[in-house]
Amino acid sequence: MRLPVALLLASSLAFPVQAAVHRYGGLTLAPSGGEVATIELDGGTHPAVVLRNAGDGRVVRRIDPCATCSYSGLTFTPKGDGVAFLARDRERGVVTLMIARGDGVRPVATVEGLASTPRFSPDGKRVAMLITLGATKDVGATQAGARQVGEIGVANDEQRLAIVPVGEGTTKAMPLSPQGRYIYEYDWTPDGTALVVTSALGNGDANWWVATLDRVDANTGAVTAIARPSTQINMPRVSPDGKTVAYIGGLMSDFGSIGGDVWTVPLAGGTPTDQTKGQPITFTSLAWTKGGLRAATLRNDQMGAVAIEPGRAPRPLFARPVGLSAGDGRIAWDAKGEMAASVVEDFTHAPAIYAGPATALRQITHDNDAAHPAVQARSVTWTNEGFTVQGWLLSPLSARPGVKAPMIVQVHGGPAAASTPRFIEKGLASAFEDAGYYRFLPNPRGSYGQGEAFTAANKRDFGGGDLRDILAGIDAVEKLAPVDDVRLGLTGCSYGGFMAMWANTQTNRFKAIVAGAGLSDWVSYYGTNGINTWMIPYFGKSVYDDYKAYEDVSAVYHVKTARTPTFIYVGERDIEVPPTQSVEWWNALKSQDVPTSLVIYPDAGHCVPTQAGDVMNRQLAWFGKYLGQPQR
Numbered sequence: 001m002r003l004p005v006a007l008l009l010a011s012s013l014a015f016p017v018q019a020a021v022h023r024y025g026g027l028t029l030a031p032s033g034g035e036v037a038t039i040e041l042d043g044g045t046h047p048a049v050v051l052r053n054a055g056d057g058r059v060v061r062r063i064d065p066c067a068t069c070s071y072s073g074l075t076f077t078p079k080g081d082g083v084a085f086l087a088r089d090r091e092r093g094v095v096t097l098m099i100a101r102g103d104g105v106r107p108v109a110t111v112e113g114l115a116s117t118p119r120f121s122p123d124g125k126r127v128a129m130l131i132t133l134g135a136t137k138d139v140g141a142t143q144a145g146a147r148q149v150g151e152i153g154v155a156n157d158e159q160r161l162a163i164v165p166v167g168e169g170t171t172k173a174m175p176l177s178p179q180g181r182y183i184y185e186y187d188w189t190p191d192g193t194a195l196v197v198t199s200a201l202g203n204g205d206a207n208w209w210v211a212t213l214d215r216v217d218a219n220t221g222a223v224t225a226i227a228r229p230s231t232q233i234n235m236p237r238v239s240p241d242g243k244t245v246a247y248i249g250g251l252m253s254d255f256g257s258i259g260g261d262v263w264t265v266p267l268a269g270g271t272p273t274d275q276t277k278g279q280p281i282t283f284t285s286l287a288w289t290k291g292g293l294r295a296a297t298l299r300n301d302q303m304g305a306v307a308i309e310p311g312r313a314p315r316p317l318f319a320r321p322v323g324l325s326a327g328d329g330r331i332a333w334d335a336k337g338e339m340a341a342s343v344v345e346d347f348t349h350a351p352a353i354y355a356g357p358a359t360a361l362r363q364i365t366h367d368n369d370a371a372h373p374a375v376q377a378r379s380v381t382w383t384n385e386g387f388t389v390q391g392w393l394l395s396p397l398s399a400r401p402g403v404k405a406p407m408i409v410q411v412h413g414g415p416a417a418a419s420t421p422r423f424i425e426k427g428l429a430s431a432f433e434d435a436g437y438y439r440f441l442p443n444p445r446g447s448y449g450q451g452e453a454f455t456a457a458n459k460r461d462f463g464g465g466d467l468r469d470i471l472a473g474i475d476a477v478e479k480l481a482p483v484d485d486v487r488l489g490l491t492g493c494s495y496g497g498f499m500a501m502w503a504n505t506q507t508n509r510f511k512a513i514v515a516g517a518g519l520s521d522w523v524s525y526y527g528t529n530g531i532n533t534w535m536i537p538y539f540g541k542s543v544y545d546d547y548k549a550y551e552d553v554s555a556v557y558h559v560k561t562a563r564t565p566t567f568i569y570v571g572e573r574d575i576e577v578p579p580t581q582s583v584e585w586w587n588a589l590k591s592q593d594v595p596t597s598l599v600i601y602p603d604a605g606h607c608v609p610t611q612a613g614d615v616m617n618r619q620l621a622w623f624g625k626y627l628g629q630p631q632r
Contacts, residue, residue, distance in 0.1 A: 021350050021425050022367035024343045026072060027325070029332035029355070030080040033339030035060065036332070036355060036364075037074045037083050047071055049085055049100070054341060054355045057364030065098060065105045073116055074327055077101075078124045084108070086115050086129070097127060097173070099166065109164040109173045114138065117185070117328075121192045121218075124166065128195060128218075130183055131162045131173055156203045159183055161195060161216055176221040184208060184255070185235060186216070189267070190242045194218050196226065196267070198233050198247075205575060208232070208255045209533040213245065213265065227265045227272050232537070234258045235329065237288040243267055246293055248283050249274070251456050253416040253495070253534055258284050259448040259455065262295055262308055275310050282418075282448040282455065285329025289337030294358070296330035298418060298449045300390045301379040305331055305340065305358055317358040321379060322346045323421040333358075346421035347394065348373035373397070374430035377421070380440075382476035387457070389469045390449065391442035392419055393477055396433040396630075406487035406627040407438035407477070409470065409510075413494030413607070415446040415462070416455055431616050436630025437623070438483055444469030459538050462553045463502040470499075471509065486511070487627045490564075491619060493517050493607040494577060498555075501585050504566060504594075505558035512626035513566040514619045517577040517607050520585035521557075522550035530575035559588040565595035567622040569615055571604030597622070 025039040025047075033054060040050045048064035049071055069087035076083050082101035089096075095115040097108045114132040121128065135157050160175035161183050177183055177197070182204030186197040195216045200207035213227040213236060226245060232252035238245055245267050250260020259282040265272040276283060284303075285296040293308040297319070304319030317340075324330040324342045331342045341355035350368030354361040376395040381388060399405065412419045419441035424430050432439045443449055444466040446458030458466045477483055490510040492500045497518025504513055519525050526532050526543035536542065543550045551557050566589055570582040579600050586598040599618065601608045608615055 021371055021423065022365075024351055024353055024365070026074045026327035027332055027341060027343055027353065028074045028076060028083075028327045029054065029334055029339065029341045030076045031078060031335040032080050033334030033336075033355075035076075035080070036341050036353060037076065038343075038353070039071050039074065039085075049074065049083065051083065052353070052364070054339070054364065057353060057355075057366070061100075063100050063105055066096070068092075069096075073118045073129070075118055075120065078120055078122060084118050084120065084127060086118060088115075095131075097129065097164065107170045108166060109162075109171045111162075111173045114159075115162075115173070119186075119188060120166075121163075121188055122190055123192055126163050126165055126192070126218075128161060128163045128186065128188065129173070130159050130186070131175060132157050132159045133175070156182075159204055161186060161197065161221070163218060176218075177216050178221055178223060181223065182207065183216075184211060187236050187238050187245075188218075189215075189238050190240055192218060196236045196238050196245050198236055199223070203530075206531050207533055209252075209531070209537065213247065215267070224269075226267065226269050229263070229272055231260060231263075233263075234260070235286040237286050237293075238267065239288055240290050246275075246286060246288055247272075248286055248295075250282075250452050251416055251459075251537055253414045253538075257414060257417045259298070259416060259418075261452055262286060262293065264310060273310075275308060276314060278451070278453075279314065280451040280454075281306075281314070282451065284448070285326075285331060287329065287331075287333045287337070289333050290335055291337030294331070294333050294337050294340075296324060298420065300381070300449055301392075303330065303420065307337070318361060320344075321421060322349075345423040347375060347377035347392070347424050350423045350425075371423070372426070373424070374426040375424045375433045375439075377424075378480075380473065380476055380480065382473055384469050384472035385465060387445055387454070387465075387469065388450075389442070389444055389473060391440060391473050391477075392421070393481060394424070394433055394439040394441070395481060396436050396438070398436060399438070399481075400631075402482055403631060404482045404484040405436055405438055405630045406489065406623070407440055407474075407481075407483040408432055408489040408491055408623060409440045409442065409474065411442065411470065411490070411492035411496035411499045412447070413492070413496050415458055415466065415495045416448060417495075418443045418448040428613060428616055431620060435620055435624070437489075438477075438481060440474065440477055442470045442473045444473070460540060460549060462538070463499060463506065464553075467499065467503055467506060471507065474509075485509075489513065489623045489627055491516070495519075497577070500566070501555040502553065504562040504564045504589075505555050506561075508563055510564050512623050513564050514622055515566055515568050515582070515585070516615070517570045517574055518568070518581060518585065519577055520555045520581050520588065522554045523547060524584065525577070525581055526550065528578050528580055530578075556584055556588050559592055562589060562592060562594055565622070565626050566597075567618060568596065568598045569608060569618070570598075570600055571606060571608045572600050572602050573604060574606045576606045595626075 231249040306314035350371035493516030500515035
């Protein structure tokens with residue numbers, strides 16, 4: 001593969017960094033609300049499980065029993081007198097379930113493969129978890145896929161439920177739920193006799209979009225149907241009285257990118273009811289506490305929490321223009337639903353743990369108080385075609401009033417997702433701003449943040465109204481900041497990659513484009529990707545029943561109007577958007593003599609996270625070549 005000299009030279013660039021930001025992973029809160037547990041780097045390069053007092057953030061204990069392991073799945077015992085977690089030894093291919101109580105740590109069960117999401121039974125005598133024996137890849141469609149060789153479709157990784165006793169010995173975890181059914185999420189019933197799950201038959205990566213809500217017997221593994229929702233579903237939660245199941249249901253384009261309304265259905269089965277219908281809010285995580293339903297929310301530029309009582313409007317608890325994260329959802333709750341904890345950050349403030357009463361969370365950790373911002377940030381709102389749209393403008397610290405500079409528009413994936421605040425560290429994350437570019441992160445129609453109607457507004461309209469929202473957003477930004485309209489760049493990955501390819505055929509406003517893992521031909525994509533059930537809710541029919549709907553939004557059918565130089569990148573083992581989509585677009589652009597370059601990264605998965613530095617170097621070189629270097 002021959003590359004422009006500028007791109008080859010870019011691979012040698014290094015990104016300046018400040019002192020490492022302290023990260024808090026997998027946060028969970030004790031049932032009493034008195035302690036939080038997180039996974040943190042223990043003064044070096046190896047992580048540890050850290051227990052802290054939830055009142056003042058003081059470290060109570062550090063737990064690191066395996067020098068070769070990574071940790072995940074933190075969960076407190078029902079009494080709060082211990083914490084369970086998973087220790088993964090990648091070299092050995094073994095995951096060990098461990099429980100720490102007092103000063104001791106002991107192994108409870110081992111899994112030869114993958115494991116996640118341990119949860120104690122209500123009486124604390126058993127632990128359930130999701131296991132994948134003999135896994136050929138990490139869980140999830142965004143992970144690098146197993147190579148497709150031999151007879152295709154006859155064998156798939158299966159994530160199944162396992163339940164192990166909390167005894168004195170160590171057991172080998174074995175599946176309880178039946179073969180052929182992939183389990184995505186679960187929750188115990190209060191009596192400990194069953195678990196409510198989201199599940200699908202067949203390939204787990206491909207079929208989450210048609211998952212059902214089911215009950216699994218905790219003794220026999222027998223499966224009973226509860227509901228077959230018409231939406232995608234996440235976070236099943238059983239009521240404390242064991243009569244009702246709540247879940248988040250909505251139009252979702254990716255597993256793990258959670259957003260929708262809060263629905264309920266009787267545990268015995270029935271028709272689900274939308275408890276938050278019409279709310280201009282996206283609900284992003286859910287807990288059913290003794291005090292009632294609690295949900296994390298996204299509304300325009302603010303994340304927060306609400307209490308939900310069926311039949312009434314959600315009661316706000318707090319909302320801030322920040323990013324929230326926790327181990328099992330964005331907010332961790334105590335048993336009563338009164339105390340909460342979350343890792344809080346925004347574009348200019350590094351992560352810190354906040355905890356306390358849900359209406360008065362306060363900062364309890366200060367490891368990052370000295371971290372300096374690498375960008376300036378502001379929320380931007382504009383109107384277009386009857387929609388009020390929101391996005392974020394990131395500016396270089398070196399920006400000079402009145403001095404025009406180029407801007408890069410970065411479109412998020414999904415499309416059911418949103419760009420939300422996260423701390424921008426000095427270095428790779430701030431590379432565009434350090435180079436002098438403004439960066440615009442729009443949340444056009446189809447995004448989360450304004451309720452289900454807004455999220456569904458791009459059905460059968462990919463690249464239509466959402467692209468017009470983005471272009472209108474650029475106009476709004478140019479009224480607020482000295483952006484040079486003749487030096488605009490466009491980038492994005494996944495759905496953002498589609499938008500980068502598609503926009504090239506619809507407008508000449510951008511002077512350079514970078515398309516990561518993009519979709520150029522929805523017709524060929526439908527038959528070659530590993531997750532095609534996601535498209536039915538958007539297109540209404542399969543490609544075989546409505547070719548024209550897929551052709552109409554395929555960039556390759558409109559390539560003769562493309563003029564903008566485009567750098568394309570993709571992972572060799574991307575199963576969400578196979579590299580053939582990028583090859584098609586590369587060839588199409590070459591046929592029109594449009595400057596283009598394509599890099600396929602060996603063994604990489606979706607959006608190439610393993611080679612982020614090289615991707616950024618190449619982007620900077622491409623934008624520098626076609627937009628010109630910003631004045632600094």
